[in-house]
Amino acid sequence: MTERNLLLLPGDGIGPEAMAEVRKIIAYMNAEKGAGFVTDEGLVGGSAYDAHGAAISEGDMQKALEADAVLFGAVGGPKWDSVPYEVRPEAGLLRLRKDLKLFANLRPAICYPALANASSLKAELVEGLDILIVRELTGGVYFGEPKEIIDLGNGQKRGIDTQVYDTYEIERIAGVAFELARTRNNRVCSMEKRNVMKSGVLWHQVVTETHKRAYSDVQLEHMLADAGGMQLVRAPKQFDVIVTDNLFGDMLSDVAAMLTGSLGMLPSASLGAPDPKTGKRKALYEPVHGSAPDIAGKGIANPIAMIASFAMCLRYSFNMVKEADDLEKAIANVLEKGIRTGDIMAEGCTKVGTAEMGDAILAEF
């Protein structure tokens, strides 16, 4: 039997509660379907800082590098708001992305039919919405050097960040977007600010060339990132796959997630390049939502985004397409039945806690 090695990094806030529901599903798949998942566990974010004084320990980094996939909960909370910049909770996540070379961040923004009314947008604009944002995740202003605060004297300081993109980085993320578009509606919209940024000029050029060279069957459109933000709000269904850089991707995927009315429910996958020998790719799966410290530990958090992240893990890391489909279907069914955690509660529905939601999904699975 193949072993499937998973590292669980529940993190802070509601991370551990949400992860507990995924553990149930893993146990079920091992017991009933011989899935052969072997799980290990580590600390990340504030909880790692409390234990080791770092946002992730070297030991846990090593485990992450060796696992077939990492499941990540959430990091951060007021408790760590004033720890030094280098060891702030987010640093753990950023190091995982960088050291695992997870350059491709896939953020589906889908609107669960049962939740179309929960969107702040008019229901008809989001019903059936199914966008995939492909965000570059290991480059751009997140990691470029210099990145520093200089003391200029006279009470003046200078804060500097550097946006850097090389041809190969743009090529490979564009490739991921085009490949994924082929499995969907075959359309890619690339977003940058080429009217202001040189990295945007290069981005536009490399995406255009990559398209011409290898993906001319896919429909390609370019949009300025600010106009893209507008269009997401105006008519989100016009998009299929959006490809963009690290910082624009951060902003645009949050806006897109909020549009769906399903914010607490959206998963993401961060993928590396396939190993030339084994074809395997490093991967990390995490909910789009944060650690929600205000409701942590109360057993009321919505575990759906975490469970949906595990479904992406089944699909992208283990090629268990049927199981992934089934798990996503189970989530949709539970929502159809009117079972809801507090964040998505609506009239006539049944309010449940984190564990009950997990159980309900498992029962449908």
Next chain:
Amino acid sequence: MTERNLLLLPGDGIGPEAMAEVRKIIAYMNAEKGAGFVTDEGLVGGSAYDAHGAAISEGDMQKALEADAVLFGAVGGPKWDSVPYEVRPEAGLLRLRKDLKLFANLRPAICYPALANASSLKAELVEGLDILIVRELTGGVYFGEPKEIIDLGNGQKRGIDTQVYDTYEIERIAGVAFELARTRNNRVCSMEKRNVMKSGVLWHQVVTETHKRAYSDVQLEHMLADAGGMQLVRAPKQFDVIVTDNLFGDMLSDVAAMLTGSLGMLPSASLGAPDPKTGKRKALYEPVHGSAPDIAGKGIANPIAMIASFAMCLRYSFNMVKEADDLEKAIANVLEKGIRTGDIMAEGCTKVGTAEMGDAILAEF
């Protein structure tokens, strides 16, 4: 009689048509109210490139530096999509902002009551919406150096942009935001990405200190820019004044503008520091919308954003508060009467062209 010197830069696309309606209002104010406006005119964007091979000529830059205020239409269009980067239409606008030192960009996002239904958001979320986005306009990644594309050989290029903020730049824009908040609902929300960017760390720190030192009567909140984008979509009315950097301001103000359903109607003001001797500040006023080349020259463009930009000019450059109020009221009245250009047409309303809309507003003024 005081002379009031205005430079009109209609630019490209629908810019000239929209500016023509402002000219009517200026002529009326001169003739009927002795306003003493003296107007000069110049070229910017694609039209300047066609005439001079530059996105703005030195002569017109000189006029802009000498005017009391600049009224700017819009720039760009497919005709100039492949002109060299240095002379692309946007370069004219960026040079005006930089050389006139217009560091404070004020972008009101208001929802005209008559248009609440035109928003893609549910009407109750935007009815009565009145946000002011204060965007830093002469710093950040727009102007930081290095800003270049380097050839690395091997077919690889590197695109670089640099985000730079100094203490004084953050201090002065925060000051503008706090001052304006005092004339409104006394609340400021500052947005950055301090969890990822060093310039964001400095931004957060300087805004906090500026608040403590001189504006502690104003309520201050901090939000990460990605969360800010989400919150704008979720519950825009929670905000009063938002202060943010050049690039985040570009994205967030476009999202906010789209929320209102009044995109074609929103004005903006870009202001410099007051002259220590005269108290006068350089200023440029422009619609938030672009040059809309697809409808240019047809006489159907909505001139309201341009006219509302002139109202801001009356208010901020000439302290003609009553006239500004009256002009804004005239716009609202015309909308209440159901007079609409095509972009905001709704059932039961009367569809008019650019000139008729201008005339209708003038008649109410």
